[in-house]
Amino acid sequence: MALSRVCWARSAVWGSAVTPGHFFTRRLQLGRSGLAWGAPRYLFPRQLLIRHFWTPKQQTDFLDIYHAFRKQSHPEIISYLEKVIPLISDAGLRWHLTDLCTKIQRGTHPAIHDILALRECFSNHPLGVNQLQALHVKALSRAMLLTSYLPPPLLRHRLKTRTTVIHQLDKALAKLGIGQLTAQEVKSACYLRGLNSTHIGEDRCRTWLGEWLQISCSLKETELSLLLHNVVLLSTNYLGTRR
Template sequence: MALSRVCWARAALWGSAVPPGLYVVRRLQFVRSGLTWGAPRSSKLHLSPKADVKSLISYVVTKTKVINGKYHRFLGRHFPRFYVLYTIFMKGLQMLWADGKKARRIKTNMWKHNIKFHQLPYREMEHLRQFRRDVTKCLFLGILSIPPFANYLVFLLMYLFPRQLLIRHFWTPKQQIDFLDIYHALRKQSHPEILCYLEKVVPLISDAGLQWHMTELCTKMQRGTHPAVHDILALRECFANHPLGMDQLRALQMKALCRAMLLTPYLPSVLLRHRLKTHTTVIHQLDKALAKLGVGQLTAQEVKSACYLRGLNSTHIAEERCRTWLGEWLQISCSLKETELSLLLHNVVLLSINYVGSRR
């Protein structure tokens, strides 16, 4: 009776019109169910901390892509010229990063299986060679950026001198063609000087037959005739020893050959000779790997790049003619010994100077 009065008083205070008996029954039922079955479970699902982190990261990435897309559209509408440069720069960074990852995989594979550079397949050898040159050029920019606030000056220099300071990944398609033409024009300036040295050494050749072959070759070059493979291979003995062996080349000859190979000539004679030997040896190793692969397995871009590396301005020559020229080069290169690599070095001029379509 006392309990019912208390419940009635609570109901009066809460403004409820529920009779006290019914409240007591429901209260007892609730207590009974709580004692028997425990507290009711919540129907709301809770994600694990890992799932929460993943969903947060996914959300951030999605929003970042949306904002980045809006930013690109804004630049494209209001600053079209800057947007072109920005796009090329970002794509260049992505390609350079991809090249670095690939070079790292190749190096790791070499270390695991104890493979030397000359034992690699052609494409991996060429990738490592080109990546080293690109990294060397990028390191120069990094050194320039070390002083405080020098990075702003570096960006200005990159914009003003893209050919000298940037690698091919950051060039526009038009710049790639123009810059390759400029580089070829620079190395072409050394061709007459190299041919002049070949004429001067004719009296120094002891063998009369070799003297005649050298004179005939120089005459053909001056007349604009493209030499045959056997005409060049007939002189291999002259380039193995005195006077045209790698160790017998004079300083002025080496400087001219460095310009023909797009190497810096402003070094002491000892370093010039070492660089020429190293560079020619790498090309010889690439030629052997390419001969195993076959010229027919290369893409059009790979063929043109291989020809340009070996002295031919392939940017304005048809693909089939480039393949023919590259086949002639491989025929000469694979016939030479290590002591005759000076002929391969001079072959950059001999085989390319009068080739059809290369006079630009």
């Protein structure tokens, strides 16, 4: 039982070692076109080699590139959150979401209670996954390093599936304990959940992962849209990572 929990929880860590899907597709296309495998893999290691074969410097550089790509969608997602504030019927929730967006835009890292206070408005209209506008869904897909070039229903399905898996892994990881993870596993787990951990110390990464797990393990399945948005909400300003 203990071993199965370790394997299940650590799969969240190892899952982040796979490069984004469209790069893998591109690698297959290159192979089918008859190009020799030897030369291109050295010319394009980020696109043609899995992370296991990257040098330490390449790992840092390439993870920075991927994070820069997903970070581009962060302001857009915050903007979409602001646009739906008038659609929230509860005045208290409107105030909380306005306050949260303002804090993030001003560079403040939100507290756990700031995020959990909004769980109700992320469980249904207007911020449940099924109620999100198409452009909002596309931006979230980019933040998760998923392709955004699919019809919105498929994007919603992929986002819900990915978020559900992370939620289940979070529960297993919470039972296992963050202390059971190595430094590299902690950094990989943080990166998978939206934080660019490549330039953050181990202790700070463990603190952030603890915050993430506290939020995740407090949410019901109907509230997982908040966990999906947490990729942006909790990571944008942590220790100056907004730069």
